[in-house]
Amino acid sequence: MLEVKDVHKKFGRKKVLNGVSFTAQKGDITCLLGINGVGKTTILNAIMNLTPIQKGSILIDEQPQSPDMYNRIAFIPDAAIMLPHMTIKEAMAFMQDYYDVWNEKRAKDLIRFFRLKTSDKIQDLSKGNQAKVSLLVGLALDVDYILMDEPFSGIDIFTREQISEVFSSHLIADRGVIITTHEISDIEHLIDKVVLLGDGVILKEFYAEEMREQEGLSVVDVMREVYNA
Amino acid sequence: MKKQLIHFIRLVNFEFERMIKFLFGIIAIVIVSNLIGSIIVPLSYMSEARETMSLESLNVTQFLEMYPSFSISTVTNSLWIYGPLALGISGFLFYSIYIWYREWLGKNTFVYRLLMLPIPRIFIFFSKLFTVFIGIFSLLSIQYVMIRLFYFISPSLVSSDLYKQVDVSEVISSHRAFAFLFPESFGLFAGLYSIGLVFLLVLFTGILLERSFRITGFIYGIVYAVISLVLIVLPSFIPTIFKNQYILYPSEILLLIIAAAIIVSVVSIFLSKYLLEKKITV
Numbered sequence: 208m209l210e211v212k213d214v215h216k217k218f219g220r221k222k223v224l225n226g227v228s229f230t231a232q233k234g235d236i237t238c239l240l241g242i243n244g245v246g247k248t249t250i251l252n253a254i255m256n257l258t259p260i261q262k263g264s265i266l267i268d269e270q271p272q273s274p275d276m277y278n279r280i281a282f283i284p285d286a287a288i289m290l291p292h293m294t295i296k297e298a299m300a301f302m303q304d305y306y307d308v309w310n311e312k313r314a315k316d317l318i319r320f321f322r323l324k325t326s327d328k329i330q331d332l333s334k335g336n337q338a339k340v341s342l343l344v345g346l347a348l349d350v351d352y353i354l355m356d357e358p359f360s361g362i363d364i365f366t367r368e369q370i371s372e373v374f375s376s377h378l379i380a381d382r383g384v385i386i387t388t389h390e391i392s393d394i395e396h397l398i399d400k401v402v403l404l405g406d407g408v409i410l411k412e413f414y415a416e417e418m419r420e421q422e423g424l425s426v427v428d429v430m431r432e433v434y435n436a
Numbered sequence: 437m438k439k440q441l442i443h444f445i446r447l448v449n450f451e452f453e454r455m456i457k458f459l460f461g462i463i464a465i466v467i468v469s470n471l472i473g474s475i476i477v478p479l480s481y482m483s484e485a486r487e488t489m490s491l492e493s494l495n496v497t498q499f500l501e502m503y504p505s506f507s508i509s510t511v512t513n514s515l516w517i518y519g520p521l522a523l524g525i526s527g528f529l530f531y532s533i534y535i536w537y538r539e540w541l542g543k544n545t546f547v548y549r550l551l552m553l554p555i556p557r558i559f560i561f562f563s564k565l566f567t568v569f570i571g572i573f574s575l576l577s578i579q580y581v582m583i584r585l586f587y588f589i590s591p592s593l594v595s596s597d598l599y600k601q602v603d604v605s606e607v608i609s610s611h612r613a614f615a616f617l618f619p620e621s622f623g624l625f626a627g628l629y630s631i632g633l634v635f636l637l638v639l640f641t642g643i644l645l646e647r648s649f650r651i652t653g654f655i656y657g658i659v660y661a662v663i664s665l666v667l668i669v670l671p672s673f674i675p676t677i678f679k680n681q682y683i684l685y686p687s688e689i690l691l692l693i694i695a696a697a698i699i700v701s702v703v704s705i706f707l708s709k710y711l712l713e714k715k716i717t718v
Binding site: 252255256257258259274275276277278282284286287288289290291301304305306307 | 446548549554556714
């Protein structure tokens with residue numbers, strides 16, 4: 208289980224996270240939702256120890272953050288994070304060099320799944336294909352948890368569909384996923400848990416299926432209710 | 437432990453590969469400029485010597501009584517050698533800063549990947565430090581080879597009457613920059629390059645302070661650099677401060693400087709480790 212406990216974060220004087228606590232289970236897809244600037248990306252960065260927090264704690268399977276956690280948890284940010292002049296093959300070799308949990312077979316499966324050419328340079332790829340490379344290097348790691356920041360941001364509908372397929376495939380099975388997205392409609396039917404954020408606090412936390420069955424509300428319906436939209 | 441060492445070596449190799457274009461560019465400039473200098477300087481010396489002898493009706497002996505002879509030092513003291521050397525030094529100073537900032541700048545934020553590697557983050561710090569040092573020593577080695585090469589090129593372009601044989605150690609010791617870059621004794625060599633190492637450690641710590649706390653961090657970085665500098669140079673001023681030049685032996689002052697440099701280095705490494713682990717932000 209991934210636990211975020213009472214996390215506080217300030218940028219200068221601005222409080223971005225003000226006591227955020229939630230958990231994400233292995234095998235669940237947990238979606239962090241909220242309007243821009245509520246701290247979704249900051250939470251993911253904090254989990255990955257990419258930005259310091261002022262207060263609170265983050266535990267991964269009851270263990271505190273450490274360099275070894277990067278062999279248990281992968282982050283796919285909303286930006287190409289391999290060097291632009293690298294070919295996909297070189298990017299894969301780089302990952303293999305450092306990660307014990309790099310799964311070459313899965314990487315090759317992903318290359319086929321996303322119809323990528325390993326000889327292509329990352330800088331020559333479209334934004335959609337660059338997003339696929341980011342997914343490739345993240346998903347090819349045999350980790351327990353995967354964090355994805357806006358994986359559908361700024362990419363075309365066909366690529367979005369292809370990325371959506373990933374969530375229902377064996378590539379995700381049994382792993383814990385935390386995702387932030389605006390494009391909720393693409394994956395609403397796949398989400399297990401929803402965490403609604405507003406002004407640095409959690410406004411509501413619920414399981415999507417329970418909400419549908421017990422109250423007959425979709426995730427978007429709950430969002431409208433919570434955000435008064 | 438072995439795995440960690442392999443990861444570190446891979447990271448140094450990776451950083452070195454990223455530096456290759458810059459390093460080869462600087463090396464190419466040094467080689468080309470040095471080669472041109474080793475040809476142009478003796479040719480121009482000969483042309484000026486002939487002209488002077490003709491205008492002033494001097495024979496070689498009379499000329500040499502009035503004007504300096506040609507030696508390899510004539511080549512090394514020319515702009516053809518000083519120019520690329522200055523470019524190399526300023527280039528590496530720039531690269532020492534760029535080696536960090538490039539990870540944050542541009543569309544591709546590689547800092548995410550670096551910080552998410554399953555290795556101690558201080559490895560990133562040391563790999564960059566090693567890379568800069570490898571680059572500097574590569575450049576110095578090339579420069580040394582070029583000085584040796586001058587002995588095969590320049591003398592053949594100068595009349596043997598006007599050529600004065602000067603050995604390499606004399607060429608180096610009589611050159612302001614070379615005397616500094618290629619010290620004669622190992623002790624001096626170790627001392628000078630240790631100062632360079634401390635300078636880089638402080639610079640890298642300053643950069644990490646800025647990357648961790650942004651504008652406030654920039655101020656912290658400057659303050660840290662000033663404190664480090666004061667701490668290291670302070671022992672030299674002890675006789676002046678106490679208005680007694682016999683208060684310490686020179687060897688004791690040197691010992692204090694070394695102790696201060698070690699303290700600054702250790703603090704820089706631990707502070708950088710702390711910043712990379714706890715304070716750095718993407």
